[in-house]
Amino acid sequence: MTAQGSRRVLAEFTYEVPPVERGYTNQILYVNLSNNTITAKPVTEEMKEKFIGGRGFGLWLLWHGVKDDTKWNDPENEIVISSGPCGGITQYPGSGKSLVVTISPLTDIPIDSNVGGHFGPLLKFSGWDALEIQGKAEKDVIVVIDGQNGRVTIEEADDVPADSHLVGHWLINEMAEKEEDRYFMSVVAAGSGAEHTRIGCLNFSFYDRRRKAPRFKQAGRGGIGTVFRDKRIKALVVKSPPVRGDSNHPADPERIARAGLRLHKEIHDHDDEQNRMRKRGTPYLVQIMDDYDLLPVHNFKFGSHPDTPKINGDVWEARFSQGLPDGCWYGCTLACSHAVDHYTVRTGPYKGQKVIVDGPEYETIAGVGSNCGIFDPDAILEINFYCDTYGIDTISFGTLTAFVMECYEAGILDKEKTGGLELRFGNADAAIELLHQMARGEGFGKIAGQGVRRMKEYFVKEFGADPQFVQDIGMEAKGLEYSEYVCKESLAQQGGYGLTNKGPQHDEAWLIFMDMVSNLLPTFEDKAEALHYFPMWRTWFGLCGFCKLPWNDIVPPDNAMTDEPAKIPAHVQNYVEIFSGVTGKEVTADDLITMSERVYNFQRVFNIRLSKGLREHDAVPYRSMGPVTVEEYESRAERYDKQLRELLGLDPEKMTTEEKLAALRKYREEQYEKLIDAVYARRGWTKNGVPTLETLKRLGIDYPDVVEVVKKHL
Amino acid sequence: MNVLSFDPELCVGCHICEEVCSDTWFKTTDVERSRIRILDEGTGPLQAVFCVQCGECIDVCPTKALYRDRKGIVRLRKKLCVGCLSCVGFCPYGAMFYHPDYLEPFNCIVCGQCVKACPADALSIVEEATPAPTVTEQWETVVG
Incomplete structure (x- = not known):
């Protein structure tokens, strides 16, 4: 599957694609980029029994791969991607997630991130319960997993772009010959921002058959994209055999189908009157959070703002294309992966391009919007687009920019210290330029891209900031920036x-x-x-x-009448049915x-x-x-x-x-x-x-x- | 476009239509495999459930397996179907059916076998205006 047959192959591994048995392929794909080795490792019964899959497999493999003093940028640090036994079933909404685990450059401990897109399920249908990547390449590489032909390669990738939206186009233009070839391919990529900051994210693609374009979901938190680029990976590509309703080979397909039909019907009948996820996705939360004084405003100082209606769910419902099945995996009728189509980029290297902006999600709107005092939907879209394509986590970007803005207004920073950026609350142009600087690895963007924890130390040391004040207002714990809820009263x-x-x-x-x-x-x-x-x-x-x-x-319409409505007992039972139905183990x-x-x-x-x-x-x-x-x-x-x-x-x-x-x-x-x-x-x-x-x-x-x-x- | 039509006044509840449908498409006489279902709720007239070709399911299908053919009938390309059953859960008439023996769902495609077999003339095929294009169909003209 080497594009045009021209890319230099550094390592090749061929294998027989095993059938999936009750949600497992029972093998792990191990790739070492330091010495260009590719091998298959068995999944043991102990692993399945105790660690199940997904994040459990990731942590188990990472535990055995690293040493007590391993840092995020040591070669033995790993990136593990695994979906889990139920990942890839198509009948129940929200069943195609991938879990990514690595040692984080922000926290120095394991981070786990739950991400949509097709990569994890297609990896499984290509024969692998998990992909475990260790080592560091000398030059930029891609790893290609061809589950149609049973072949894995590490290839040089000088010609592959770094920024994710370009990688998406590269994938469909160069790796897929026919329209149908694109259906069962997925790519994981980061971007130039991930290279120069500690807040890099990974983009996981899925092919949108109506838009005829790649779409992306983000493994956002904890700097996994930074580790990815540190290993000099440009992209991971998977090409799977066609997905069918029984590709996950569950023990009892009917049990899963019945649960799925219940939920499809529930969503059909009640989503419009509940959260309108199908029409506006997670942005429905913006106004609710504001109403309850929980929406972060000006670095979490406040919980509401009079301008919130400019960026609330009504606005996004009007901006999102409606009526498309925007699920990030097959069969997700909650369909929250909305997009703004035909957005014209207004700054930076891609100025003038018409692009699809995936999202924005609630966290992005609250983080790069209200928390930074930015109530302009186009500015939020611009930042959302660039964060994604540069491989930068919108949550960390939002929270750290809000911190910078408060420091600026408190006099800790000024124009001289920021290289001319007037980073006051509400200055969207300055925030966007900060983002471009992160991607270029220069100026104040390079400092800010280290995250709140390291900025605090830097501001104290270099600018004489009051340590107690920056500690109090710097919204990070364990080194990770807070996600976007004000929790003072809870x-x-x-x-x-x-x-x-x-x-x-x-x-x-x-x-x-x-x-x-x-x-x-x-x-x-x-x-x-x-x-x-x-x-x-x-x-x-x-x-x-x-x-x-x-x-x-x-939630089911009678949920409030149950003993424990917060647990959504009927849905918990659905998951019991599905887990038993997939694995054949009664739980x-x-x-x-x-x-x-x-x-x-x-x-x-x-x-x-x-x-x-x-x-x-x-x-x-x-x-x-x-x-x-x-x-x-x-x-x-x-x-x-x-x-x-x-x-x-x-x-x-x-x-x-x-x-x-x-x-x-x-x-x-x-x-x-x-x-x-x-x-x-x-x-x-x-x-x-x-x-x-x-x-x-x-x-x-x-x-x-x-x-x-x-x-x-x- | 042609759609199936049902007259509850004439239906005698013999269920022959269901048997014929099941036999036509699945070579067995099993109501659970019929693309038409006659419901007798005990009160009031009998009801029939079958696809009215509204096309709402076309926009729900994540793989573009569902489409309206040149005659206006909503059909399924099995090769593209991933068996997610979104269309079954989202059919406003409950007329897209699931059976555990098959990966793909099924609906009435107006073959007319039940009409021929109905001893009470309760079923007929009638001409109706094709509904406005679905979002999916509109999108096709945007991206080509």
């Missing part, structure tokens, strides 16, 4: 962000409504139970190849949680092995807990004064704002510590956040090397 969500394995990303837990709006978690024990159950539940999607959205962005809803607990605790121990993962690393910036500045306090003085009165018995009338800030802070920080104690106890960890031997034994992951890591801390 203690449970403060834990939902802080007590994560990979850093503050909402895909582990989103408890704000349960906690703050519905007041369903009044005690520490309630909060701890939620911070046990939901992170485990959400982890499970990533073990199997599922998307989280069809679980709770559509219960509780079993799903145990599967996740195993992997989750393993990941915690992995963090500890790499010198993080203890209580001190679960600390969060005060901006995530409460108001840092006088301006912030006074903007919601009524709320905070009431809390001082009712919770602390103080009289705010007799206090200065500074005194009130200090009293509130002391209270909230104590609350967070109490929350940590309760959560650790529920999770079976010590007070220092270390999984106990009993916990490891109960979960069956008390392997000698795992126990050895933990013992040092018990």
